[in-house]
Amino acid sequence: MAGEAKFSIGVDYGTNSVRALVVEVHSGEEIACTSWTYAHGEDGVILDTREVNLARQHPADYEEGFVRTVGQAIEQARADRRFSPERVVGIGVDTTGSTPLPVDEQGRALATLPEFERENDAMARLWKDHTAHAEAAEISRRASEGGWPYLSKCGGAYSSEWYWSKALHCERHNAGVARAAFAWVELCDYVPGLITGNRDPRTMARGICAAGHKAMYHPSWGGLPSAEFLEGLSPGFSRFRERYKHPAVASDRVAGGLTGEFAERTGLRAGVPVAVGALDAHLGAVGSGIGPGTLVKIMGTSTCDCMVGPLSEGMPDIPGVSGIVPESVIPGMLGIEAGQSAVGDIFNWFVNRIGPSGYGRREEMHARLSDAAGRLRAGESGLVALDWHNGNRNVLTDPLLTGLVVGETLATTPAEIYRALIEATAFGALKIIERIEEYGVAIERVVNCGGIAEKNPLVMQIYADVCNRPMQISRSGQACALGAAVFGAVAGKAHADVPAAQRAMTGVKERVYRPEAGSVAVYRDLYRLYTALHDAFGGAGGADVGRVMKDLITIRQRAREV
Template sequence: MHSAAAGCAVGIDFGTASCRAVIVETATGRQLATAVADYPHGVIDRELPGGGPLGVDWALQHPSDYLTSLTAAVTEARRDAGTAADTIAGIGIDFTASTVLPIDSAGQALCLRPGFADRPHAWVKLWKHHAAQPQADRINEIATARGERFLDDYGGRTSSEWLVAKALQILDEDPEIFESAVGIVEAADWTTGQLTGVLIRNACGAGYKGLWSRAHGFPPAEFFEALDPRMRHFARDKLPGEVVPPGQCVGGLTEAWASRLGLAAGTPVAAPIIDAHAGVLGATVVTPGRMVIVLGTSTCQMLLADRHAPVEGVAGIVQDGIVEGLYGYEAGQAAVGDIFGWFAGLVGSPATDSASTFAHLEADAAAAGPGGNGLVALDWWNGNRSVLANADLSGLIVGLSLQTTAGELYRSLIEATGFGTRRILDAFEAEQIPVTELVATGGLAERSPLLLRIYADITQRPIRLATSPNASALGAAILGALAAGPDRGGHGSLETAVGRMAGLATETIEPDGTAAGQYDALYREYLELHDHFGRGESAVMSRLRRLRR
């Protein structure tokens, strides 16, 4: 047990499968404790908890899991840290996005109300729910035809992962759920509302996933009406709450939640932020030119810049979405760690634990050398987020032979995700948005030195590693400290909070120039496959996906 600190912040990080809570000293960034609680129902992708099959590309969650897991994680972390309730200055939350749910007038999730549990559209749609691709296609077609200005903020396309596509799917497939919902909200905002009794709409989620901008608000009613006449007043009627920037105090912890968590009633709770964007703060980045790569089941690339540019395939450009005064750019890859986990599951044996399987694969992949296996892959196992924004695309490996080994295949998958990152960097360079350094964070960054080496060599850029293994949770804690303010033991500015609470490892992974030629050659092959299968020359991936349905 650590000695109690004078001022601490709690960061709560809601991931795909679990909730993590960290307790961090606001003056030093020292992490006193961390605890993780899995969601009891996990990802619901085959059938509802009470029975009833789900379709292809569905991914739901149980809203009660968020409250159960945050209670378990926060109470365990507080116990391990030995902190008294009055030493907690503030609470910050980050969350996957766009993870959305329909709610009633009391703020209750519809799936928890009698008569709705057997209705799939009443449940939380997880960020990686891709069954709304037809709705996303419709949004893109109509927005393009109308010349909607918001497309410039999203690389010209919106995604099936985002709020409006998921809401439109609800309306198309179960209009009663749509009509019954008083709001369709991000799970981040719903959870914050549960803790404080105040429902807001966080600017990060609204901007990156909800088509909102600081300058223009949500799209006009005429756009929503063009999608479906019943959606004309969607923004007014289904998107409740003031849009609040990350780190602003939403309200104090309610008496009930204070008792449940063992904290003081009234403890400030910050407006939440998307998990990857929280990682930017936890990785020390508050200035332009340094790209944060959050490496997990999927990957987000985050970059700050002092101007707006129409970068191809970015998932979002939001002014003040992360750091006030700067534009935050988001790109991403829909599967990275999930690809490696899938492959390890195929080649592993029941008698071997996953850590041993990964260790063997990493060793064999390292021995294969840069691109020395004659393989090239497309990293689209869960579709393509950037730069094509198409969830119907799928994975591909070219160059297999009877001599191909598991280690060589594994390396080709790592290289494919590195090429996907390089393609995103190319899009920024094409618009004269410089990227001089990569800052890596997330579980994969900690566990796989080989991955970082391959990324440095493929991109020919230096990589730094964030000190905290939980950069997103740390970023949430930083926002909690900001919400508290200096009078309660927090901080008065984001720059001060980041400077005091976040850090980088001393080692820099410099690119190996001798690998550049080999990777340049492989990258050209990657680009040929990328454009052939991703830009309409071949629709075989979409046709095969339809055969699965």
């Protein structure tokens, strides 16, 4: 009947776990949320101590994760008297990326087959796998020297985190897996294909979000890079281009209907529309209410920054960002992506690898370190750090850069280092903001989402002070899953388009973190030192770093005299 409650489901595949969110499509009310940590590896990530750049996932976890979380969310949602599975109008899916996996001709993930179940190279290559850094450099060099246009929409350099680098690395280093790989499929395309039964890589829907930002897909050159370009990298490599469905499409399109098998396993009805998949950060931006003039920062293990602008107005190519792609965030708009390769992962590294004593058990350390760091004034630590513990994604696009802390003495405390690491990630965020605005794209407000934005007020206040901008927080603590649910609602025709669904389903919290004038002034001085180190160690110029240590002492003394 008219006005009755309707629901959509957003399924969010993160770095360590998958979650399912059930949302009422008219109000945005979240009535159920469940999560499951991937079974394989360390916190869901398969690592190799012999290769520090390796980060893989077992694709069996993706199927089990969908069934577990969606099934449990349906049961949880039944506590709401308005809910029934028949009132679910659509499903949206977001995943990490670029997280491609090799599949056979039937679309079966190679690692799910007996002959490859223990083969790391047959696993999904998680976004933060940097084993393909040499291949990324080769792709960038070939495109640049050959006059190919493919780097113009991805910031001027191709990344080791992305689709073609990872496929080429397998081609070069594991002939058995390379021969068995009929195609490489992004995780955000694989899951919708799996649950709708359209697993054939030649016919499954391919999303413009991952294709454009990770696989050098752009309409201006006819889609993917040419067969000639790919063959020049490795003979036969263009076969993956031929098996990639064209055109790639926006996520308001329907990938298919939920199969009877997955309906039975989750408690849903068969045929529920499933939206074309997209990357988690981009749908987190949608779930945070992104629109023209708004920068959304998705803050977790890494960060991703997203903006949109009207297709009709165009947008300049911006060196050092991760892509400018039509309809990758909101249909009918251009999407900009940038980000940092590690943020939460840096804080976790300090807690898990350094493990300073005196701050309680490991699960308590983040809160206690944040509390101690929050009692320090800006500049009081006398430290400045570089946030490159997992390379630099933007604006330098170099996976081989590493982290650094300058200014330590025998009196330096763990809380001071922890705060310096937070400040370093904020300085890195400001670099991205400056680069985007340098090319004429105005940023009128900043909205943050993700676990860090939700849980750590200190981080948000430091970001406000460093960037000298108010920091808003997405209303939903599950913005990525909510963004997926928005597309599920559009796929199910509960809303006419994505902006209409956003108006009904998204928003921001009342609390706003505002810049504090005293801290802003100190961070302006510290940012100058960060920039000197950034340019000197990042190869961006011959910056003079000879005064950095002494300038840090001066800043520290001033802060302690206040």
